[in-house]
Amino acid sequence: MVIEKRPGLPAVWFLTMHSKTVRVEFYGVVRLRTNREHFDTTPGTLAEVLRAVQCAFPTLAPDYIREGRPAPHLLVSLDGGPATDDPTLPLVAGATVVLVSAQSGG
Amino acid sequence: MAGGLFGKYLLVQLTGEAVHAEHVELDPRVARQFIGGVGLGAYLLWQHAPVGVLPLAPQAPLIFCLSPLLGTGLTTTAKFTVVCKSPLTNRISDSLSSSRFALGCKKLGVDAIVIVGQLARWSHLHLHQDPRQCRVRACPNWIGLSAQEVSQAVAGERASKKVHVAAIGVAGEQLVRYATISNDGRHAGRGGSGAVMGSKRLKAITIEGQAKATVADPRAVAALARGYAQKSQGVATEKYRLLGTAANLSAFARMRILPVRNFQAVKVEPKQVKRLTPEGLARHAGHVRESCAGCTIACDHRYGGTRMEYETQFALGPLCGVFEPDKLLAAARACDTLGLDTISTGGTLAFAMECCERGLLDWPLRFGDDLAAWITCIAKREGPGAAMAEGSRALAHSLGGDAPRFACHVKGLELPGYEPRAMQTTALGLAVAARGADHNRSGAYQADLSPGVDRLRADLERGPQRVVDTEDHAAMLDSLILCKFLRGVLEHPYAEAAAMLRVTTGSDFDGLEVRAAAARTVTLRHLFNQREGWTRVEDRLPDRFYDEPLPQGGVIDRATLEQMVTRYYHLRGYTDAGQVTPARCRELGLDWVVGSNLCADFADREK
Numbered sequence: 064m065v066i067e068k069r070p071g072l073p074a075v076w077f078l079t080m081h082s083k084t085v086r087v088e089f090y091g092v093v094r095l096r097t098n099r100e101h102f103d104t105t106p107g108t109l110a111e112v113l114r115a116v117q118c119a120f121p122t123l124a125p126d127y128i129r130e131g132r133p134a135p136h137l138l139v140s141l142d143g144g145p146a147t148d149d150p151t152l153p154l155v156a157g158a159t160v161v162l163v164s165a166q167s168g169g
Numbered sequence: 170m171a172g173g174l175f176g177k178y179l180l181v182q183l184t185g186e187a188v189h190a191e192h193v194e195l196d197p198r199v200a201r202q203f204i205g206g207v208g209l210g211a212y213l214l215w216q217h218a219p220v221g222v223l224p225l226a227p228q229a230p231l232i233f234c235l236s237p238l239l240g241t242g243l244t245t246t247a248k249f250t251v252v253c254k255s256p257l258t259n260r261i262s263d264s265l266s267s268s269r270f271a272l273g274c275k276k277l278g279v280d281a282i283v284i285v286g287q288l289a290r291w292s293h294l295h296l297h298q299d300p301r302q303c304r305v306r307a308c309p310n311w312i313g314l315s316a317q318e319v320s321q322a323v324a325g326e327r328a329s330k331k332v333h334v335a336a337i338g339v340a341g342e343q344l345v346r347y348a349t350i351s352n353d354g355r356h357a358g359r360g361g362s363g364a365v366m367g368s369k370r371l372k373a374i375t376i377e378g379q380a381k382a383t384v385a386d387p388r389a390v391a392a393l394a395r396g397y398a399q400k401s402q403g404v405a406t407e408k409y410r411l412l413g414t415a416a417n418l419s420a421f422a423r424m425r426i427l428p429v430r431n432f433q434a435v436k437v438e439p440k441q442v443k444r445l446t447p448e449g450l451a452r453h454a455g456h457v458r459e460s461c462a463g464c465t466i467a468c469d470h471r472y473g474g475t476r477m478e479y480e481t482q483f484a485l486g487p488l489c490g491v492f493e494p495d496k497l498l499a500a501a502r503a504c505d506t507l508g509l510d511t512i513s514t515g516g517t518l519a520f521a522m523e524c525c526e527r528g529l530l531d532w533p534l535r536f537g538d539d540l541a542a543w544i545t546c547i548a549k550r551e552g553p554g555a556a557m558a559e560g561s562r563a564l565a566h567s568l569g570g571d572a573p574r575f576a577c578h579v580k581g582l583e584l585p586g587y588e589p590r591a592m593q594t595t596a597l598g599l600a601v602a603a604r605g606a607d608h609n610r611s612g613a614y615q616a617d618l619s620p621g622v623d624r625l626r627a628d629l630e631r632g633p634q635r636v637v638d639t640e641d642h643a644a645m646l647d648s649l650i651l652c653k654f655l656r657g658v659l660e661h662p663y664a665e666a667a668a669m670l671r672v673t674t675g676s677d678f679d680g681l682e683v684r685a686a687a688a689r690t691v692t693l694r695h696l697f698n699q700r701e702g703w704t705r706v707e708d709r710l711p712d713r714f715y716d717e718p719l720p721q722g723g724v725i726d727r728a729t730l731e732q733m734v735t736r737y738y739h740l741r742g743y744t745d746a747g748q749v750t751p752a753r754c755r756e757l758g759l760d761w762v763v764g765s766n767l768c769a770d771f772a773d774r775e776k
Contacts, residue, residue, distance in 0.1 A: 090423060091416040092408050126404040136404050136657065138618055143424040148620035163420040164408040165618070165657075 082157040085112055091164040093137070096122045109139065110150035112160060127162070138165040171674040172385035173237030174200050178213065179279045179300060183227075183286035183369055188294065190303035195280060201676060202758055204683070205236030207263045207610075208648035208690035209281055210252030214261060215697055215762070217283050224256040224361070225344060225368035227287035233274060233335075236650045237673050240275045241384055242394040244401050245652035247271045247463035254701070255360040256368075257346040257513065257560050258581040258605045261697045262360030265609075265650060266335075267461035270352035270376065273333025278380030288370040291342075293323075298378030311372050313339060315506045316351030319373045336373035337363045338508025340548040344368060345558040347513035347583075348548075351505075354476070355461065358510045359582065360604060385675030393669060397658065401465045405657030410458075412447045413470035414479035417586075418486070419446050421479075425721055426588045426624075429487045430536050431519035432577045435588050435719055441492040445482055447472075453494040466654055475502045480608075483586030484515025489522060490536025500540035507548035513560060514544060516583025520561040520576050521553070529568050574712040580605035589714050590723035592617040593627040597733045598636045601708045603694035609653070610694075612639040625722075627729045633737040644687035663687075689757045692741065696749050696762060705747045708734050 084103040094100060097120045104115040110131035117128045127137040133148050140146050140161045141154075154160065177192045203209045210232055217230040231253050238246040249271040255262035274282065278298050293308040311319050316336035323332050333352070340348035341363030348363030349356035357363075366374075384390045408416055421427040422442045425435045443449050447470060450456070454473030460466065469476060475498045485491060485500040504511045518540060524530040532553045534543060546554030556564050561583055565576035577584045582605025589596035598613025599606045608614060616635035617624035628635075645666055646653055659665045663680035670678040695703075710725060718724035735745055742753040751763045 088423065090420040092411055095411055126407075133620070134404075136407075139620070140424060145623045145625060146618055146620045161420075161423055163424075164416070 084156060085154045086159045087112065087116055088159060088161045090161065093123065093127060093162045093164060096120065096127070106154055106156045106158070108150060109147070109152040109154060109160070112154050113139075113150075116162070136165045138163045171197065171200060171237070171676050173239075173241065173382050173673040174205075174280050175278050175380070175382060176200070177279055178281035178283055179277060179296065181282060181284045181294070181296070181303065183284065183288045183294075183305065183371075185289050186292070186305065186307070188303050188305045190296070190300035192279065192300055193283075200237070200280070200674075202686060203690060203693075204648040204670065204686050205238075205280065206234055206248070206250045206265075206648040206650035207252070207644060208686060208693075209236075210234040210250045210263050211261065211690055211693040211697060213281055213283055214252050214254070215693065215700075217285065218254055218697075220700060221702070222254060224254040224259065224365060227369070228285060229254055229365060229368070231284045231362065231365045231369065233282040233284075235271065235275055235280055236648065237382075238649055238651070238669060239271055240382060241390050241673055242463070243390070243651075243669060244394065244398050244463065244465040245461075245655050246650065247461055248650040248652065249274055250647065250650060251350055251357040251362040253360070253362050253365045255362075255582075255604070256344070256364045257361045257562075260580055260605065260701060260703065260707075261603050261694050262362060263604065263610075263647070263694075264349075264357035264359050264362055265647060266350070266352055266355050266357040267464070267652070268353035268355055269331075269462045270333045270335050272462060273376035273378070275382065276378035276380050277376060278378060284369060284371070286369065291370050291372050293373045293375065294371050295375045295377065298380050302377075308372050312342060314372075315339075316373075316508060317354065317506070323373065323375055333376040334373055337366050337371070338506060338548065340364075340508045340558075341367040342372070343548060343550045343558065345509065345548060345550070346560050346563075347510040347517075349508045349510055351508055353462070354505075356505075356508070356510070359512065359607075359609075361510070363508050384673045386672040389672035393672060397655070398465045400658045401655060403658065406466050406468075406654055409466050409468035409654045413468050413477070415445075415447045415450070415470060415477050415482050417479040418442055418482055421483075421586070422487075424591075425719075426591045427483065427487055428584070428586055428588050430490050431488065431523045431575065432584065432588065432713060433523070433717075435591060435721070437487055437492075442487075444492060444494055445486050445497055447477075450477060450494055450498070454498060464652065466652065468654055473498055476505065477501060480586055481511040481515075484512045484519075484583075485540060488515050488519045488586070489538075489540060490519075491540065492537070496539050496541075500544060503541045503544040503548075507544065509544065509548060512585055513583045514547065515540075516577060517547070517557050517561045517564065518543060521557055521564065523575060524564075524568060524572060527571075529570070529572055574716070577711050577713065578606055579710060580707050582606045587614050587617075588719070588723070589710060590719050590725055591721070592624045593725065594622065594624065594632045594635050596627075596710060596714065596725050596730060597632055597737060598639065600710055600730065601636065601734060601737055602640075603691070603698055610640065610643050610647070611636060612643050612653070615639055627726065627733060629729065629732055629736065633733050633740055636737055637740050640691050641684060641687040644690045645683055648686065648690060685757075688741075689759065692749060692753070692757055693759060693762070695741075695743075695747075696754070696759070699747075699749060703747075705734070708747060
């Protein structure tokens, strides 16, 4: 697995693997609403991937995903890294996106 | 008097086998400046704690503070604050607890209860709306009982089952420095207020009263209460309602911010974590959901009858290398019954486990062990438990050598479940918090988990301001007192808080004034510590976090964190050394601190 960082976009990570899909992992309430632990979809920007998730799991809209963007109560992270909401973020095959309820703590 | 308040507090003095109680007027400006809760608590602690008092000395006050919103029907407001000088940190401590005891306290017709002195024998203090009817009664038969058992005993003695009881467990009797005060199955957890109550030989406090605070605009209060009750059923609280904070465990593990084995790692196998998640625990032990009195969120998730929250789950689970549901639940149950703070218990045990692993201690204690028996030893101060009852800082000092380097505390308070090397705003928040390593008075983790924040890298420019903002936000919620789980519901927190105060008190609060009150409270807490001997050296993390990078590469740069601390002080208006000047006190409306002349150094600085 090769990981490289794109200059100027500190939150962007490219993962190049043999997989041809992007994996979206669900945690917490997002998992409850989808009743799934993960979902595989085709590569694209973060907005495109979230739209695909929203299409497959309409129960996430509008509370967690709104027109391909994370709603305020959703935390999106690439492979468990820092949170991002950049809709243009490119996600290549092999990337993993983590979706978690944003309200943490306790 | 402003609505929601009574304008007085109950001063309770204990001596020998007697109690003397009286009402003391509160200057109306105090309510305006500090609102209630932790703010009022900081004010009363400053007034009643003699300078340099030992936390377990008879003169050290134990303070219960209420708020103007308590009893109004606004959701999540059935709360109170316990404030004292912490026997674990020797600094200020304020803990929140909830439910019926809070509502009972309000019926005493006061805004706070200040208890000083010490009794000759273990006793039950009965507080009455009429101070002349306050009583103490020896209760030798209650020694060794849990708080819940004491509540049952009190209820058994009375015709009415509606008895409001706060009590300590065995840990409080034994003055364990992180003992809790328990009421209605909940705890004022952090900082060791249970030991302070134990030092006064108070096993239990009961409440009797019928007073009712008026509110300025009952219809408006009722409308707000309906509105927030409805909003509290929305997506902002969904996690708390459906899963509770225990849902954090698997998410935090995935984000590599879940501390494991005394902060030696953040990597844990998903299969191990899965067994401890809400779903895993429910499958294993069954699940019921409960709520505090007057709360519409109901975040209290119990598995096999045992409450489980993220901090308990982290501290008694992965932090101690425990991944078996039965062991975790048994440990949580033991802390609950014995009256111990779960974070400090887990933190101290995890530290001792690492010491054993390194050969610094010869106790038969290893990561992954069954904790319940060890927890009992701590609460009863039996064998090695006596050393652990002092907390990880004291244990590390007694061992000397390398041990303090990996004792994971700040100011003596054990760290909560956020890995600071992978959460660099949190690192600063933990370092500077007045209470010690603290995720409740500084919600800096919220900043680290926000889009656009690279939590792996220290942000010297924006990080300190984020810490100031989250501290003020927390101080506002804790002064009103609103549950933090309501925070996602408040779109404009200070303006909405001001609106709640306006309709309750009748005073013309606005958002800016509420924010100023929060900042004043944060500074007064810091001033208390300063008065008690705090220096900048205390605002730092254990060496482990600077010297041992995480396998994934996260580490804290000592010089950068120091710079961030300095920047934080400047934003707060402190000096480079973190000292609050008399001029800054005046700016914040804390003139009386300057005039009180309680600290010689402080007076000198003004010359």
